[in-house]
Amino acid sequence: MTQQVTEEQARQVAEEAREQDWTKPSFGKGVYMGDLDISLIYPQPKLDPEDVARGEAFLTKLRTYLEENVDPLQIEEDAKIPDHVIEGLKEIGAFGIKTKPEYGGLGLTWNYYLKALAVAAAWSGSLVALLSAHQSIGLGEPLRIAGSEAQKKEWLPKLAKTHVSAFLLTEPDVGSDPARVQTSAIPTEDGTGYIINGRKLWATNGAIADVVVVMAKIPKREGKRGGVSAFILPYDAEGVTVEHRNEFMGLRGIENSQTRLKDVFVPNEALIGGEGAGLKIAIQTLNTGRLALPAGCLGSAKWATKQAREFASERFQWGKAVGKHDAVAQKVAFITASTFGLEAILDVSARLADDNTNDIRIEAAIAKLYGSEIGWTIADELIQIRGGRGFETAKSLKARGEKPVGTEQALRDSRINRIFEGSTEIMHLIIAREAVDEHLAAAGDAIDVKAPAAARAKGAANALKFYAGYAPKLVVGEGNDPRSFAEFGSNAKHLRWAERSSRKLARSTTYAIARYAAKLEQKQSVLGRIVDIGAEIFAVSAAVVYAKTLETEQPARAKEARELANIFALQARARAEALFEEIFDNDDDANYAFAQKVLAGDYVGVEEGVSDPSELSDLPMFIEDSQKV
Ligand SMILES: Cc1cc2nc3c(=O)[nH]c(=O)nc-3n(C[C@H](O)[C@H](O)[C@H](O)COP(=O)(O)OP(=O)(O)OC[C@H]3O[C@@H](n4cnc5c(N)ncnc54)[C@H](O)[C@@H]3O)c2cc1C
Structure with missing residues (x-):
């Protein structure tokens, strides 16, 4: 049976997993508290010339690699990143960009990691999903946050060079609310490890991973707190099956899985950060990893700015370039200025992340929220500027002899950004919670x-x-x-x-x-x-x-x-x-009251007159129990 969790329990679990303390100053918090302290973000921390030299050298290498070896149209056509590309990216170090050199990585700063993701995103949305799922939420990040030295020594070098990783939290009936994690991890009787059972959905890289981090619930028992816990899981372990490679409206090349875990044994050494630490690790992983997603949005926005400028100045209609018509000019202005705004948000946040003197959880969350929302509007407005060519695929444009600008693909690829790694609705709640933290501390019980x-x-x-x-x-x-x-x-x-x-x-x-x-x-x-x-x-x-x-x-x-x-x-x-x-x-x-009546069926008359093809199947809306393996 699906374990039901009340709204209050869900909130309580989220609250417990939240980073409670503010040990460092936070510019973002000041924004919401009426205490805008510009000195926290200006002067911006200076970039170390050596970091810049190494970072720029890698960006050049990455750009050259992509230009010479990766055909984004082919990835879209085949809905697959070719193996040689994945191997090539491993060889140039793109799987361990921010991993410290002592663990075999390039050891670049956050700033350059994010710039690298922007480069990848502008080339292909699927590529950035591969690299960022591996490095921002895949096994490396939870290990960096809570792994033991032995775990880091064993896995980080592999992750930097050879092993693709994924983050397995979501389940068929567990989405935005991780309190309901159903996948179980039952301690073995001999005390050597755990047996994991469950089904994980939508794991990016989960269809090709070598090792993953999986969240599973350990039962509470005498002297042990149990709770959702994070485990290292080599994907060749017995009982791991990729049941399905999921397909989406965009990011056609991602290797996203539904993975079944049936009686999978993991030893005690696979537990990261202790029993019950899983949600905290997951939330911290997402908190820090959150800058990666808007970095991808920035890469696409930079590409969109170029496309908007070129098209709006070269395409003539009604006697002048379309960019000279006010309606189109407004869109060009929006796309270009927004791209700069997003670049600024990322530069300010990334330097603070590298400097490590500020708490940037609010800034990173805003970057995710803002980047995904504005990135979507940018992609949409770019289509409008390019008119019919905006709606046409790059492949079709190329086939009839025009520049293969994949505008419609950019829109499709960017749509998921408003949903994963914290949907816009959930980001609003997370940021609101942080924003009112001092109010709650002062007035908590009163309200x-x-x-x-x-x-x-x-x-x-x-x-x-x-x-x-x-x-x-x-x-x-x-x-x-x-x-x-x-x-x-x-x-x-x-x-x-x-x-x-x-x-x-x-x-x-x-x-x-x-x-x-x-x-x-x-x-x-x-x-x-x-x-x-x-x-x-x-x-x-x-x-x-x-x-x-x-x-x-x-x-x-x-x-x-x-x-x-x-x-x-x-x-x-x-x-x-x-x-x-x-x-x-x-x-x-x-509107709220009205929506409740809609849900109660008071206005089904609005739906009359058309048929719903999905009714031809008798499948349920969603699988209700992740434990049914
Ligand atoms: C392409 C893709 C890649 C993904 N990659 C990964 C991955 O690598 N690892 C992983 O673990 N997961 C991954 N996910 C899962 C993703 O993180 C979830 O889709 C996301 O968390 C939302 O969960 P859900 O789809 O079940 O939506 P639901 O939780 O069912 O939410 C449905 C809607 O209700 C809203 N909603 C839910 N709760 C609230 C609330 N309390 N208040 C207001 N609104 C609310 C949501 O914002 C959404 O609009 C991926 C998903 C996709 C599609």
Whole structure:
């Protein structure tokens, strides 16, 4: 039977797995708390010239390798990355880009790892999925986070050079809510290991992996906490079967599996980080790995910018280049400025990741959310700019003698970014949770309807004390002084807006907490807008800061960067202002109530008049029990 988990239990499990402490400063947290501290992101940490030299050398090698050996049209046609490409990528070190040299990797910085993913993404979406699933969520990352020295010594060198890896968390009936993991790991009677049973779905690289990390639940027993745990699983172990290679609307070349685990034995040494540590490891893996996905979005966005510019300036209709028609020009402006904004977000976050002095969990989460959403719109707008050619496949364009620009493929490939490694809806919840952390610490029990009366009263007293000190700080700040942030020249005004908006956002959040109390977590659309405004504030700050950094690091690009930051900031500010308008003035409640009636079948009349071909099969909507192996 499928184990049912209540909403509250699911939340409790997620809460326990969350990184609870803030031991380092966080710029992102300040954005949501009305305390925009630009000094946390500017001056940006300087790049070590040696790291840059090694990083640039690898990027050149990677670009050359792709150009000379990899045909992206063939990958799309065959829905497969050829074996020789996978072997070639291993040979140039692309499987161990950030693995330390003592474990056989290239030891490049996060900054260059992400740049490499962007290069791969611009060439082929399936390639970036292969490399990033292996290095960002595959076995190497959990080992880096929680592995023992012996585990690292045994596996990291293999992962850097020869072994493809995958991350097996999702199950047929366990998606966004990992509290329900059904795959079981039962300790053997002789105490030497565990027997794993279950079915894992959608594991990227899972169809060709050599070794994987698998999440499975150990039962609670005397003296042992049990719980979801992470295991190293060599894929040639007895009982491992790839049941199906999944096919998708995009990323046609990925080796994504449904994998069955039947009575698979793993020794005690395969357990990573102890019993019950699995969800924490999974969440931390996703937290750090989260920068990889937007790096892929950035690669595609850079490619899209080039395609938009070339087409909009070369294609003439109604007497002028289509880019001279205002409707198309707006799209070119959006694509180009957004690409710069995304590059800024990644550069700011990646340098902080390498510097390791800041907690970047919010920045990385925003990068994932923002990159996947804006990347999708970029791909969509590029199709519109290219008109019918945007909808035509690269293969077809080539066959009739035109440049094979795979615009429709870019859209299909990018769609999944809004779903995996934390869907947009889940990212909103994760960021909102981090954003209100201090409020919860202050007022937690006061807004918890289930807390005993005494605890609620104590919570209310704490909250009163906290807000008495906090609220006055949200009234005036640097952003009200027209002379502030002067070193950023003409873009200083955008930082002043960011500072003022950060305080306005914190005031809105405080009001939302007071207005909805414990019900706030159910107000997902309100929280979503709060999160999205914070994302725009972070993006504007990053763009201005990055442009300023480029002024010194690449003086030839100073003017260009300043102008790009300015246009991006104007666009981002307009989006944020529209969201501010809607935080509380919206139709959320009416829509929610209406949707519940839709689910109850009150409006099935709307569906009448057409047939549903999926009804020709009598298959269920989804398999309900991962344990049925
Ligand atoms: C191509 C591809 C590659 C993948 N690679 C991997 C991999 O390598 N390893 C792995 O373990 N998994 C992988 N996944 C799984 C992926 O991470 C999941 O699809 C994702 O977690 C969402 O789960 P789900 O599809 O079951 O959606 P569901 O959880 O069923 O969610 C359905 C919808 O409800 C929303 N929703 C769910 N809960 C909430 C909530 N509390 N509040 C608001 N909205 C909510 C979701 O956002 C979504 O829109 C992959 C999936 C695909 C398609």
